[in-house]
Amino acid sequence: xxxxxxxxxxxxxxxxxxxxxxxxxxxxxxxxxxxxxxxxxxxxxxxxxxxxxxxxxxxxxxxxxxxxxxxxxxxxxxxxxxxxxxxxxxxxxxxxxxxxxxxxxxxxxxxxxxxxxxxxxxxxxxxxxxxxxxxxxxxxxxxxxxxxxxxxxxxxxxxxxxxxxxxxxxxxxxxxxxxxxxxxxxxxxxxxxxxxxxxxxxxxxxxxxxxxxxxxxxxxxxxxxxxxxxxxxxxxxxxxxxxxxxxxxxxxxxxxxxxxx
Ligand SMILES: NC(=O)c1ccc[n+]([C@@H]2O[C@H](COP(=O)([O-])OP(=O)(O)OC[C@H]3O[C@@H](n4cnc5c(N)ncnc54)[C@H](OP(=O)(O)O)[C@@H]3O)[C@@H](O)[C@H]2O)c1
Numbered sequence: 001x002x003x004x005x006x007x008x009x010x011x012x013x014x015x016x017x018x019x020x021x022x023x024x025x026x027x028x029x030x031x032x033x034x035x036x037x038x039x040x041x042x043x044x045x046x047x048x049x050x051x052x053x054x055x056x057x058x059x060x061x062x063x064x065x066x067x068x069x070x071x072x073x074x075x076x077x078x079x080x081x082x083x084x085x086x087x088x089x090x091x092x093x094x095x096x097x098x099x100x101x102x103x104x105x106x107x108x109x110x111x112x113x114x115x116x117x118x119x120x121x122x123x124x125x126x127x128x129x130x131x132x133x134x135x136x137x138x139x140x141x142x143x144x145x146x147x148x149x150x151x152x153x154x155x156x157x158x159x160x161x162x163x164x165x166x167x168x169x170x171x172x173x174x175x176x177x178x179x180x181x182x183x184x185x186x187x188x189x190x191x192x193x194x195x196x197x198x199x200x201x202x203x204x205x206x207x208x209x210x211x212x213x214x215x216x217x218x219x220x221x222x223x224x225x226x227x228x229x230x231x232x233x234x235x236x237x238x239x240x241x242x243x244x245x246x247x248x249x250x251x252x253x254x255x256x257x258x259x260x261x
Contacts, residue, residue, distance in 0.1 A: 013079045013105040016178075029235060029244060032199060033080050033178055037248045039255035041172055045181040045188050046077055046201040047215045054212035055185055056093075069238035070203040072102045074182075077201065079105025083134070083176040085167075086125075087187035088114040097124045098182070099131070107131045109176065111152075113187060115162060117143030134174065136167055150174065164196040168254045177255075189217045195252040200230070200245040203237060 008023035015022050016033055036042045048066040049055050055065060066074070078084050079100045090096065091112045098110045109132035110125045117137055119126070126133050126146055133149045138156040145151060152170040154162055171179060181191050191197050202215075221227065230245040 009076065010104040012076070016080050028233065029242075030076075030080060032246075036177075036198060036255070037258070038198065038251045039253050039257050040177060041168060041198075041255040042081075042178045043168060043181065043191070043197050043251075043254075044077065044081070044179070044199045044201060045191055045197045046074060046203070047183060047185075047188055048074065048203045048205065049215040050205055050207045050209040050212070052208045052210070053215050054209040055183065055215045056213045057209060058212055065207070065209070066203055066205050067238060067240060068102075070205060070240045070242075073201070073203060073237055073242060075100050075102040076105070077180050078108050078182075079103060081108050081178040081180040083109040083111050083132075083171060083178075084180045084182050085111040085113065085136075085171070085187070086182050087184055088112055088116075088118050089186060090182075090184040091119055091123055091125060093184075095124050097127070099129070108180070109134060111136060111171065111176075113162070113167065115141060117141035119143075121146050134171070136162070136170060138162070161190065164191045164194040165252055165254045168196055172255050185213055185215055185217055188215075192216065192247075193218055195247075195250045196254065197247045198251055200243075200247055202243040202245065203240055204243070205240050 007025055011023055012026050012030055022030060033042050047055060048070050050065060084098050099107045111134040112119055113136045115138045119135060126149055128148055134152055135145055136152045139153045140156045152174060154166050154170055181188055230247050233244040235242040
């Protein structure tokens, strides 16, 4: 595909929020964030991985997987969404800030899926910096949250996992429409397997990591012919490559359905 788009970025987050036209070089990549194709939500997953499909070393942190351009892309994704979502595994392993620091743009709300109330009160994503902070939990997990932190409490799925569609519906009910599922593997895989992503951005770094955490853990399929084959655009990001995968064909309706598809 074409060149790596770098110009006029600062206009993009605001243009998406006001419905204004995007600078042309950003339209192919960020135009799909304008509105959902299936319902009124736009849900995008992202993963930064090595050539051998790893998102982290066995015990390590994520920041050495992607280079500067891959990380800038992640921060652009954060800047255009209302909320960025991670699982409690990533919150505990990386203690991320989930702010926009490498590009221009506003900080999104920060959401952690923590069904059993394990999040530490001093986690950096809970910092009171003006962004909304939300913990998705089950009704039974009653750990107190710091002042100002919102709780989206979902019915306890009887020891099973929360349905990603129910998580999205809960987030839509508190006002979020553009949502980034940032990871980790367990969380992202759940949304992918449940048909709850409109798009998946996979940024592949030119490194081979060896043993480490795989980028996805999905149910087995019997035959390669049954593989999901999304429409894909590739965009070079320096020496990394972004695969922008359109998953709208298998996306479940979660929010307000479009009248015609
Ligand atoms: N390279 C990248 O792009 C990237 C991005 C993010 C993270 N990471 C890496 O990913 C690793 C962590 O990933 P991970 O897979 O171990 O953990 P994770 O996905 O961050 O968190 C998984 C946990 O979140 C909760 N959870 C998520 N979805 C749920 C659902 N539908 N229902 C109920 N609970 C749900 C569960 O908590 P309970 O265990 O309490 O049930 C689950 O065990 C770290 O090494 C981090 O560095 C890499």
